[in-house]
Amino acid sequence: MKELHIGDKIAKVPVIQGGMGVGVSLSSLAGAVAANGGIGIISTAQIGYDEPDFKTNTKEANKRAIEKHVKKALEQANGGLVGVNVMTALKDYAEHVRTAAKAGADVIICGAGLPTDLPELVEGTDSKFAPIVSSEKAVSILFKMWEKKYNKTADFVVIEGPKAGGHLGFSADQVAKFLSDEENFDDEIVKIIKRVRAQEKKYDKHIPVIVAGGIFDSKDVKHALELGADGVQVASRFVATRECDADIRYKQAYIDATKENIQIIKSPVGMPGRALRNKFIEKVEQSACKVEKCYGCLAKCKPAEIPYCITDALIKAVKGDIDNGLVFCGSNTGRITQISTVKQVMEELMAF
Ligand SMILES: Cc1cc2nc3c(=O)[nH]c(=O)nc-3n(C[C@H](O)[C@H](O)[C@H](O)COP(=O)(O)O)c2cc1C
Structure with missing residues (x-):
């Protein structure tokens, strides 16, 4: 090898x-x-x-x-x-x-x-x-x-x-x-x-x-x-x-994923990202989630202008709250x- x-x-x-x-x-x-x-x-x-x-x-x-x-x-x-x-x-x-x-x-x-x-x-x-x-x-x-x-x-x-x-x-x-x-x-x-x-x-x-x-x-x-x-x-x-x-529910979301529910999103980081289409994505597409606390993670983030706090959304997901969190994934995740x-x-x- x-x-x-x-x-x-x-x-x-x-x-x-x-x-x-x-x-x-x-x-x-x-x-x-x-x-x-x-x-x-x-x-x-x-x-x-x-x-x-x-x-x-x-x-x-x-x-x-x-x-x-x-x-x-x-x-x-x-x-x-x-x-x-x-x-x-x-x-x-x-x-x-x-x-x-x-x-x-x-x-x-x-x-x-x-x-x-x-x-x-x-x-x-x-x-x-x-x-x-x-x-x-x-x-x-x-x-x-x-x-x-x-x-x-x-x-x-x-x-x-x-x-x-x-x-x-x-x-x-x-x-x-x-x-x-x-x-x-x-x-x-x-x-x-x-x-x-x-x-x-x-x-x-x-x-x-x-x-x-x-x-x-x-x-x-x-x-x-x-x-x-x-x-x-x-x-x-x-x-x-x-x-x-990650929490077992995060892993299960990968297992349940299909090719059809993986999408490109606009991230508050200012770059496109790939994630699972879930209830969270559907919700933030309709209306922005107020940023309640800023963790100061990104050099260029403007909390008043972003649709949601990415730190908050990623923490929820890794802890297993999949419906309210952002689950990043690669394009082949549907095959897992x-x-x-x-x-x-x-x-x-x-x-x-
Ligand atoms: C859940 C998830 C989180 C990721 N987080 C980061 C990150 O924090 N920094 C980074 O440079 N890349 C990140 N990536 C990209 C990966 O490191 C990797 O380069 C990429 O996903 C490879 O493609 P694959 O997932 O199809 O194997 C992330 C990818 C996934 C799936």
């Missing part, structure tokens, strides 16, 4: 479990993926939601929870690799990156915007870092910025395509074009890989490229590797596992039919 080498860090299986915000991927899921040879990723987005002082001391609760979950996942990992996903759009993004690196995260992956200062934030630590990009243009801009500012480049790159769950780096129109096969995202993947390979020559180092979005089985993994990728990032498939940190284990999912992904 092909290992994934990120500098001196080696994952036995070239599968990264994608970070899933607000409590869906914490230490239980990430530790299990790492123990099974992949790279387990904890999302730092409102990670402290179940800390006792979350509502009154949000920032500190999140920092404490980052340390706690990274350490706990590393303990479960049996020598495997554990990392974090930090959304660049978070107000406390820089602090989350620094806290995770200090706690011993092997890798740090940043999406939802371009992490222009990421090399500086991990300076002097052992953490390897990667941006999440959805176009060749984005990776080129970032590489040029990092070169000029730091004379540094990425340790690896994650390409997230239009079939992914959560926030998407595309307009709703672009997503529709890709899904109707009017445009083929494989062409963009190949262009991004070519750009990364040129960067490898410049810096004389291997920069693994990881493909994400809609990877469901070993056929998809094989296809990504044939396009020239070094590994895959998979998220939705890990939700309906025993080890996933049962609860399995991380080991089973890993084996299915690599069965070729």
Whole structure:
């Protein structure tokens, strides 16, 4: 089996479990993926939601929870690799990156915007870092910025395509074009890989490229590797596992989902996102939900102008209140039919 080498860090299986915000991927899921040879990723987005002082001391609760979950996942990992996903759009993004690196995260992956200062934030630590990009243009801009500012480049790159769950780096129109096969995202993947390979020559180092979005089985993994990728990032498939940190009702919503009730929504983050169509989505389409408390999660959120508070909606969902919460999911979630284990999912992904 092909290992994934990120500098001196080696994952036995070239599968990264994608970070899933607000409590869906914490230490239980990430530790299990790492123990099974992949790279387990904890999302730092409102990670402290179940800390006792979350509502009154949000920032500190999140920092404490980052340390706690990274350490706990590393303990479960049996020598495997554990990392974090930090959304660049978070107000406390820089602090989350620094806290995770200090706690011993092997890798740090940043999406939802371009992490222009990421090399500086991990300076002097052992953490390897990667941006999440959805176009060749984005990776080129970032590489040029990092070169000029730091004379540094990425340790690896994650390409997230239009079939992914959560926030998407595309307009709703672009997503529709890709899904109707009017445009083929494989062409963009190949262009991004070519750009990364040129960067490898410049810096004389291997920069693994990881493909994400809609990877469901070993056929998809094989296809990504044939396009020239070094590994895959998979998220939705890990939700309906025993080890996933979300409430059982969240996992059941995935099992009950069909292709028809997965839709693109407009998120308060300012980007389109993919989620399950449920009572909550129907309600906010009719009228906005008043924001009762602002947790200060996003750098650019305007509480008076948004249709609902995304933190509140995601917390309700992860705790199992599916009718009143926002359930992010990837485009292939309708194909999930049962609860399995991380080991089973890993084996299915690599069965070729
Ligand atoms: C429930 C859920 C939450 C997610 N939260 C985040 C997040 O907080 N930050 C992020 O960069 N990506 C997030 N993602 C995207 C995943 O990390 C991953 O790249 C993507 O979903 C891969 O596609 P797949 O779900 O079809 O495997 C989320 C995805 C899901 C399904």
